[in-house]
Amino acid sequence: MYHVALIGYGYWGVNLLRNLNSNIKVSKITVCDINDEMLLVAKKNHPNIQTTKSLDEIWTDLSIDIVVIATPTSTHYSLAKQALASHKHTLVEKPLCTDSLQATELFDLAKKNNKILFCDLTFLYNGAVEYIHNYISNCHIGNIKYIDSTRVNLGIYHADTNVIWDLATHDISIIQKIIQTGPIQVRAISNQSSNKNIDLVYIFLYYPNDMLVQINCSWASPTKIRQMIIGGESKMIIYDDVEPTQKIKIYNYIKSDNDRNSTLTDYRLGDILVPKFSTEEPLKKMFEDFFQCIEQKQYIHVFPNDIIEIIRILEKAEESLNKNGELIDL
Numbered sequence: 001m002y003h004v005a006l007i008g009y010g011y012w013g014v015n016l017l018r019n020l021n022s023n024i025k026v027s028k029i030t031v032c033d034i035n036d037e038m039l040l041v042a043k044k045n046h047p048n049i050q051t052t053k054s055l056d057e058i059w060t061d062l063s064i065d066i067v068v069i070a071t072p073t074s075t076h077y078s079l080a081k082q083a084l085a086s087h088k089h090t091l092v093e094k095p096l097c098t099d100s101l102q103a104t105e106l107f108d109l110a111k112k113n114n115k116i117l118f119c120d121l122t123f124l125y126n127g128a129v130e131y132i133h134n135y136i137s138n139c140h141i142g143n144i145k146y147i148d149s150t151r152v153n154l155g156i157y158h159a160d161t162n163v164i165w166d167l168a169t170h171d172i173s174i175i176q177k178i179i180q181t182g183p184i185q186v187r188a189i190s191n192q193s194s195n196k197n198i199d200l201v202y203i204f205l206y207y208p209n210d211m212l213v214q215i216n217c218s219w220a221s222p223t224k225i226r227q228m229i230i231g232g233e234s235k236m237i238i239y240d241d242v243e244p245t246q247k248i249k250i251y252n253y254i255k256s257d258n259d260r261n262s263t264l265t266d267y268r269l270g271d272i273l274v275p276k277f278s279t280e281e282p283l284k285k286m287f288e289d290f291f292q293c294i295e296q297k298q299y300i301h302v303f304p305n306d307i308i309e310i311i312r313i314l315e316k317a318e319e320s321l322n323k324n325g326e327l328i329d330l
């Protein structure tokens with residue numbers, strides 16, 4: 001049974017606390033936030049928890065086994081470092097931090113102190129993503145030729161970060177799970193001059209064998225779109241996370257150039273499969289994985305190198321953006 005401290009009870013902290021408070025492995029929860037109002041809301045929604053404004057109380061309370069960090073991105077590195085230095089297992093919201101060297105330093109510190117450092121890459125526990133991963137791993141769509149991902153909505157604007165770190169983290173983590181090979185080059189462009197609050201970005205990732213990935217992320221879209229198209233040699237998948245009941249559609253596709261020429265004006269080239277998959281809440285599964293890692297004293301599904309690699313790709317995307325879309329080697 002764990003005593004968990006949640007630092008940051010904002011937009012996402014609400015979901016984390018709801019999950020923690022219904023998890024049978026969690027016996028006690030302390031919520032820490034610098035905002036009194038949020039502490040009152042937390043206590044009202046969950047009268048059984050304790051609240052505090054003091055981070056020092058978290059670091060020095062020996063009964064706290066786990067620290068969960070859901071504060072703004074720019075605070076992640078220093079808070080995670082303090083949590084690990086205080087000998088707490090530490091779960092940090094995505095992105096773990098915005099510097100791959102700092103990420104490596106945090107994993108080294110966790111290893112030195114025999115603690116698990118985890119990052120909530122929520123989509124890795126999404127039933128649709130798991131289904132697509134398994135479907136592709138079983139070679140059902142042939143070699144992947146391209147992935148086209150759109151993740152746009154109106155806000156939430158975060159003053160301390162940009163859309164690359166806030167939204168593209170999700171796309172990169174999903175794509176990394178699906179194709180299990182890394183890009184060799186990256187280019188990122190925006191219509192804005194470089195600054196921290198870039199709210200629109202197009203990222204292009206170039207892979208071996210001419211595979212191309214395009215990611216469009218925006219906080220400036222009047223409508224919410226969460227769509228990923230995965231083009232394989234024999235099938236194409238459309239994953240629409242906003243669609244309530246038919247999130248995945250798998251389209252049979254033509255195989256030869258002859259077929260391609262004779263069916264150019266046809267919008268349907270074969271059958272469409274709309275599969276059923278687990279709809280269990282991803283955050284519940286994420287906590288189960290984290291707790292298992294702590295109990296088994298090892299990483300099970302997501303490894304430190306996976307997390308560091310995501311940060312490295314995003315770092316290089318930001319570098320390209322700052323250099324007016326220059327192609328950057330990875």
Ligand SMILES: NC(=O)c1ccc[n+]([C@@H]2O[C@H](COP(=O)([O-])OP(=O)(O)OC[C@H]3O[C@@H](n4cnc5c(N)ncnc54)[C@H](O)[C@@H]3O)[C@@H](O)[C@H]2O)c1
Binds near residue numbers: 032
């Ligand atoms: N996994 C996901 O799908 C997902 C979704 C949304 C947000 N997030 C992540 O969650 C994190 C928080 O995002 P949010 O949208 O909830 O932000 P938010 O601004 O709504 O909430 C952050 C909270 O942290 C508190 N806080 C700030 N600094 C603090 C400090 N030093 N000590 C204690 N409390 C502090 C603030 O008062 C606020 O209540 C971000 O890293 C974001 O990327 C993840």
